[in-house]
Amino acid sequence: MRTNRNNLQVLTVFFFFLVFFLSGCRPTVTTAGDSVNEPPPPPPKQNKTLIISVTGDIMMHNTQLQSGYQAEQGNYDYSPFFKRISPLLKVPDILIGNLETTFAGKTAGYGGYPRFNTPEELAINLKKAGFDILTTANNHSLDKGYGGLVSTLDNLDAAGLLHTGTSRTKEEQEQLLLLDVENIKLAVLSYTYGTNGLNPPKDKEFCVNYINEEVIKGDILKAQEQGAHYIIVCLHFGQEYQTKPNSHQEQLAHSLFSAGADIIFGSHPHVLQPTAVIKNEDRGTNNFVIYSLGNFISDQSKLDRKSSVLLNVFLTIEPDTDKVTFEKATYIPIWTRRYQTGGRTSFEVLPIEPCLTSIETGQEHNFSNKEIEALNQAWELIDSRLSGEHSEMFMLHRLPLPVSQLDLIESY
Numbered sequence: 001m002r003t004n005r006n007n008l009q010v011l012t013v014f015f016f017f018l019v020f021f022l023s024g025c026r027p028t029v030t031t032a033g034d035s036v037n038e039p040p041p042p043p044p045k046q047n048k049t050l051i052i053s054v055t056g057d058i059m060m061h062n063t064q065l066q067s068g069y070q071a072e073q074g075n076y077d078y079s080p081f082f083k084r085i086s087p088l089l090k091v092p093d094i095l096i097g098n099l100e101t102t103f104a105g106k107t108a109g110y111g112g113y114p115r116f117n118t119p120e121e122l123a124i125n126l127k128k129a130g131f132d133i134l135t136t137a138n139n140h141s142l143d144k145g146y147g148g149l150v151s152t153l154d155n156l157d158a159a160g161l162l163h164t165g166t167s168r169t170k171e172e173q174e175q176l177l178l179l180d181v182e183n184i185k186l187a188v189l190s191y192t193y194g195t196n197g198l199n200p201p202k203d204k205e206f207c208v209n210y211i212n213e214e215v216i217k218g219d220i221l222k223a224q225e226q227g228a229h230y231i232i233v234c235l236h237f238g239q240e241y242q243t244k245p246n247s248h249q250e251q252l253a254h255s256l257f258s259a260g261a262d263i264i265f266g267s268h269p270h271v272l273q274p275t276a277v278i279k280n281e282d283r284g285t286n287n288f289v290i291y292s293l294g295n296f297i298s299d300q301s302k303l304d305r306k307s308s309v310l311l312n313v314f315l316t317i318e319p320d321t322d323k324v325t326f327e328k329a330t331y332i333p334i335w336t337r338r339y340q341t342g343g344r345t346s347f348e349v350l351p352i353e354p355c356l357t358s359i360e361t362g363q364e365h366n367f368s369n370k371e372i373e374a375l376n377q378a379w380e381l382i383d384s385r386l387s388g389e390h391s392e393m394f395m396l397h398r399l400p401l402p403v404s405q406l407d408l409i410e411s412y
Contacts, residue, residue, distance in 0.1 A: 045319040053092035056293035061112035076119040082129035087406035089130030099134040103155040104148030115143040123159035135190035137165025142198040165190030187223035192236035245291035264289040307378040330397035358402040
């Protein structure tokens with residue numbers, strides 16, 4: 001019996017090792033203090049980058065209004081204005097522009113300066129071009145009265161464009177524009193120095209956000225209380241056609257940064273004004289301001305009113321804390337072209353460097369020598385206005401590729 005039991009034990013041990021081997025298992029050798037099959041630690045979470053881009057004033061003079069008229073259809077189409085620049089407008093996470101006209105409707109009379117009113121098709125064209133948010137607090141907000149202001153906001157809503165700066169009701173004014181992007185909450189506020197002497201109705205004073213330092217600080221505090229991680233303030237201020245900010249612009253920017261604003265985008269002068277990265281010692285942050293973005297599109301004739309930038313702001317988001325910090329800002333020089341085609345005046349916003357590259361490589365043939373010279377002059381003017389601000393936190397964004405390849409760009 002003992003011999004049979006021993007044989008059985010030998011067979012059992014042999015069978016065990018055979019199964020162990022065939023199963024592909026391997027014995028694990030450990031020493032004191034070692035853990036058995038401990039999984040590797042998870043990789044650290046990567047910071048996210050949020051790109052917010054902004055343009056200058058969107059203006060529509062009489063010549064521009066007529067340029068978009070489609071006689072056969074009896075309507076308007078301004079999409080050709082933005083065809084060349086649109087691929088760049090669609091790259092950022094958020095694109096902001098300043099709407100310096102109204103959509104008051106045909107019965108109010110379409111027209112340009114001094115009381116702007118543009119066919120509402122422009123709202124749809126801007127949305128398709130890439131715009132997400134339009135600021136509406138500027139000196140032309142009341143060009144067609146309170147009714148025109150309401151109609152403007154209605155048309156922006158219909159086009160799917162967010163807006164801030166003017167309101168149809170008191171309740172709407174009190175509701176700040178806050179967006180949820182990449183798990184953070186972004187506030188966008190908008191205010192103007194005035195409305196060309198046109199006052200809101202006495203029972204509708206809420207309809208335009210005017211620059212009042214204490215009111216803006218109150219809105220910044222409200223945004224913080226509502227959970228805003230980052231606060232952008234758009235200010236329509238300064239003096240027209242002045243290339244430097246005045247003391248009031250600088251004082252107000254510093255005051256609002258101290259109150260909790262993170263970025264300030266300026267408009268109204270219709271020409272570029274400088275930028276600044278301001279160290280906020282109390283908050284331990286870098287605040288960015290551009291005092292004027294100039295014109296995005298207009299029919300103002302002087303070179304510096306046709307030359308501007310697409311400004312791109314890069315924000316870093318820490319995944320564990322949702323802390324948002326300013327990383328850098330870059331700019332892409334642009335120029336508004338006014339030209340004749342098919343017996344009518346046409347307009348388009350051009351990214352200057354890609355356009356010059358297209359001309360130099362023979363991909364563009366319809367630019368006159370005068371226009372090529374103007375493109376080069378615009379580049380030099382923009383560089384002269386902003387090159388003094390160059391640093392690792394603010395720089396020119398080079399795009400040495402033809403216009404035909406811009407739609408290949410997925411990120412800046």
